[in-house]
Amino acid sequence: MVSFKYFSTALLATSALALPHGHTHAHAHKRTGTSKRGAAYNDASLVQSLSSGGLISWAYDWNMYTMGTLPSEVEFVPMLWGTKMFTGWFAAIQTLLGSGSNYILGFNEPDMSSQAAMSSSDAANYYRQYISPFSGQAKLVSPAVTNGVGSDVGLDWMRNFLNSCTDCGVTALAVHWYGDSADDFKNFVTQATELAAEYNLAETWVTEFALNSDLAGQGGTQASSDFLNDVLPWLDAQTGVSRYAYFMCGDGYLLSGSEPSLSGKAYIS
Ligand code: BGC
Numbered sequence: 001m002v003s004f005k006y007f008s009t010a011l012l013a014t015s016a017l018a019l020p021h022g023h024t025h026a027h028a029h030k031r032t033g034t035s036k037r038g039a040a041y042n043d044a045s046l047v048q049s050l051s052s053g054g055l056i057s058w059a060y061d062w063n064m065y066t067m068g069t070l071p072s073e074v075e076f077v078p079m080l081w082g083t084k085m086f087t088g089w090f091a092a093i094q095t096l097l098g099s100g101s102n103y104i105l106g107f108n109e110p111d112m113s114s115q116a117a118m119s120s121s122d123a124a125n126y127y128r129q130y131i132s133p134f135s136g137q138a139k140l141v142s143p144a145v146t147n148g149v150g151s152d153v154g155l156d157w158m159r160n161f162l163n164s165c166t167d168c169g170v171t172a173l174a175v176h177w178y179g180d181s182a183d184d185f186k187n188f189v190t191q192a193t194e195l196a197a198e199y200n201l202a203e204t205w206v207t208e209f210a211l212n213s214d215l216a217g218q219g220g221t222q223a224s225s226d227f228l229n230d231v232l233p234w235l236d237a238q239t240g241v242s243r244y245a246y247f248m249c250g251d252g253y254l255l256s257g258s259e260p261s262l263s264g265k266a267y268i269s
Contacts, residue, residue: 034057035054035055035056035057036057036235036236036241036242036243036244037055037056037057037232037243037244037245037268038056038057038058038059038060038077038207038243038244038245039051039056039058039059039060039074039245039248039249040059040060040061040062040207040208040245040246040247040248040249041059041060041061041248041249041250042061042062042067042248042250043067043068043250044059044061044066044067044068044069044070045068045069046249046250046251046255046258047059047070047074047249048071049249049255049258049259049260049264050249050254050255050260050267050268051071051073051074052071053268053269054073055267055268055269056071056268057073057074057075057243058074058075058076058077058243058245059074059076059077059245059249060076060077060078060079060105060207060245061079062079062081062108063078063079063081063085064078064079064080064081064085064088064089064093064096065078065092075100075101076096076100076101077101077102077103077104077105078092078093078096078101078104078105079104079106079108080093080104080105080106080107080130080131081107081116082107082108082110082115082116082117082118083116083118083126086126086130089130090130093134097134097137101138102138102139103138103139103140103141103172104131104134104138104139104140104141105141105144105174105205105207106123106127106131106140106141106142106143106144106170106174107123107126107143107144108143108144109143109144109145109146109176110123110145110157110161111145111146111148111152111153111154111157112146112148116143119152120152120157120158120160120161120164121160121164123143123161123165124161124165124168127143127161127165127168127170128165128167128168131168131169132167132168132169135168135169139171139172139203140168140169140170140172141170141171141172141173141174141203142158142161142162142165142170142172142173142174142201143158143161143174144174144175144176144205144207145157145158145174145175145176146175146176146178147175147176147177147178147179147188155175155191155192155195158173158175158195159195162195170199170201171201171202171203172196172201172202172203172204173192173193173195173196173199173201173203173204173205174204174205174206175188175189175192175204175205175207176206176207176208176209177189177206177208177209177210178208178209178210178211178212178215179212180211180212180213182227182230182231182234185227185231186231186234189204189206189235189238189241192204192206193238193241196240197240202240202242203240203241203243204240204241205241205242205243205244206235206241206243206244206245207243207244207245208245208247208248209244209245209246209247210224210246210247210248210253211224211227214227214247214253214263218252220252220253220254220255220256220260220261220262220263220264221262221263222262224262224263224266225265225266226266227263228246228263228266232266232267246263254267
């Protein structure tokens with residue numbers, strides 16, 4: 001995604017490393033709900049604004065630290081964003097796995113130069129080194145690719161990765177989608193679940209998705225509310241889709257200030 005987002009996590013990651021106690025709130029994030037719906041956040045204190053209705057079962061912040069306290073019924077899912085998080089990863093993940101996280105998310109948009117930026121073969125090697133060792137303790141989600149189309153981009157990148165990482169213990173596929181229509185979204189997610197099925201992966205996670213028109217941070221529009229009312233029941237009915245997170249739990253997106261925006265209300269009802 002757009003570069004300002006990259007910089008905001010770079011800052012978070014830096015402060016997490018500077019504060020060794022940053023992970024101490026990781027306890028007690030046990031999964032209790034069965035909802036597929038998640039909160040993608042940067043500010044943990046805002047997650048409550050979406051989760052109070054009981055429909056948010058999990059959350060992630062593109063990071064290996066919660067960076068604050070999440071509501072107790074929300075499962076924190078750590079992500080190994082990319083090479084910038086290799087330092088500190090093993091210690092952080094051991095702590096989380098001992099305290100209720102059941103999944104690990106792989107690299108963020110390795111098929112984009114402004115994000116994790118990895119070839120599928122480098123990603124397979126890093127995955128084997130940093131994530132596969134936890135396959136007995138957690139379910140392992142693949143890197144999350146964009147819906148870009150082309151050689152070694154999007155689902156093509158993913159296929160190459162899965163072909164190189166047959167021994168990696170991956171159990172779920174992750175994808176992102178940004179686009180303009182519900183039909184296009186459903187087509188893309190269907191392609192992703194078909195690819196997952198081909199590789200015997202029972203789960204597909206859509207860890208970022210949004211209408212392009214909703215990305216300017218203008219408060220969650222009527223268009224995105226209509227979009228969510230269309231695609232959420234569809235996602236919930238797809239047996240191959242186990243979790244998803246609309247972009248994102250923050251002001252100007254699913255929230256307006258700290259209250260649900262128009263799209264936020266659609267997301268939690
Ligand atoms: C970036 C993350 C960032 C998030 C929200 C993602 O695209 O990779 O670093 O935290 O957007 O801003």
